[in-house]
Amino acid sequence: MASKSSHRVLRQGLLGFGARWNPSPALQGSRIGLNGYRLNHAQGSAASSASYTPEQAAILSAALSHVPSQGFTDSALLSGVKESGYLDVTTNLFPQGPFDIVKYHLVTQRERLNKFAESEEWKDLQATNPRLGTTSKIRALCIERLKQNKDVIRRWPEAVALMKYPTNLQSSTSELFSLADTMWNIAGDRTVDVSWYTKRGILSGIYAATEVYMSQDKSDRFTNTWAFLDERLADSASVGSTVGRVGQYLDYARYNVVNVLRSKGVKI
């Protein structure tokens, strides 16, 4: 775990110049859904577990239980179908084949993370560390999510291969982006500015890299993976602050241009 001072640096870095600007209450309000629930910006493009019928969910979770032994393959899907009491031909319910198992895992685990945010464990963590920074929260959430890959992690390279398939690429990247979005929302980041994208982009990258690292990690209880995650988060601080500085420079340039034009009598 990184030291406290580096957390402060990280927080400023990741938040970028957005941290200087506190959105108006109206804007903040717009991020809260009508039912008062936290609004997830990437929701529109991502699947939700509600899009699975009970039968589909039963088959896919049965298939997932066969992944450690059979991998993310057609045969795991077939085992899931047979175990749920259906026929060989029923695998046609899933036109994307084994990628449907991967997607089901991604969607259900992302939603599980939302539930985790309501859990006692998460509330305790916040209560015991009232000054817990955004980056620490992000770190805790990454670890919480990565731990859910434990059972299938040795098969994860197969899942990555499926996710990179040209026809699957769009839905896997939007799923990854939704995960980053979910994490920022739970961590309590409310800023709405240019850094909204960079924050999610950077976190997606860190998460995906750590996931791949974890699939090769032989250390006890994945300690190397958590160290790797800390290093990536520290790296991102410099990226984030670079983005922030570019933003500051652009702001400065804009004021200059406006002032020069005003000095020439342009009414701006």
Place this chain on the structure above:
Amino acid sequence: MSSVRGVGSRALRLQPTKASAILRQSRCFSSSGLRLQDQKAEERTTHFGFQNVAESMKESKVRDVFNSVAKNYDRMNDVMSFGIHRIWKDQFVQQLNPGKKSIFSEPMTILDLAGGTGDVAFRMLNHARTVNGDPETRVKVVDINEEMLKEGMRRAHALGYRTEGEDAPISFLVQNGETLEAIPDNSIDLLTIAFGIRNFTNKEKALSTAYRVLKKGGVFSCLEFSKVDNFVLDQIYRRYSFSVIPMMGQLIAGDRDSYQYLVESIVKFPSQKDFAGMIRDAGFQLAGKGWQDLTFGVAAVHTGVKL
């Protein structure tokens, strides 16, 4: 008449068709084309190409069409689709992956509805045997038209398949696809229909019958002409289907009217989304979004599963 052809046009070729006798009596396409606008107002009629006919007559008209095209059916398909229909059918079968996949599974019973000359059925058998190593999976080819089935049976014998007996790998059966009286409930693993559902008088009834005969977990899959979603391609496609196909039907098969019916019936068929909705309404769960476009949507595969 030419103005009418533009009316609802789109569509392209393939699959038999014909209705010559009746079409000849009412060659005036323009009036029939306009009449379909208020089709809903008239009860108990259905469309036959751009004409409206009494529901009771559609069956016999479609029969006439297929009687007249049975012999030239595959040759015309090749000419009109530049052979692409073979690729579609190959992909259709490959994706369904028929045949048992493990020694613990039962062999499949496949029903190929409106299977006529058997070209999908033979692909199924071939796939089950060569890809899944399953020589026991059986196909029942069902069609309302005896001429088409006779053609299929001839080809089965030429390929060396037995067609008689309980355990024959392929059998042929004359049945109305809307009722399938001879097929028991919950007895079929996979029900396919390639370029056939379009010609049914009552598609909803055919879908609910399919639901009846399928086992729990059974799959309904349908390969059919559909709607091209790209505007430019659609214009080219319409032009092709409404001017070239009937002409080729005349030149090659000596039967313009049947192919005119063919292209009109394609235009009248519901869009991908609407048809997927009909499959869902029959009780099926859709696979993914419910369909997959082939060649920009000229054809589409719709799949539903009975769970």
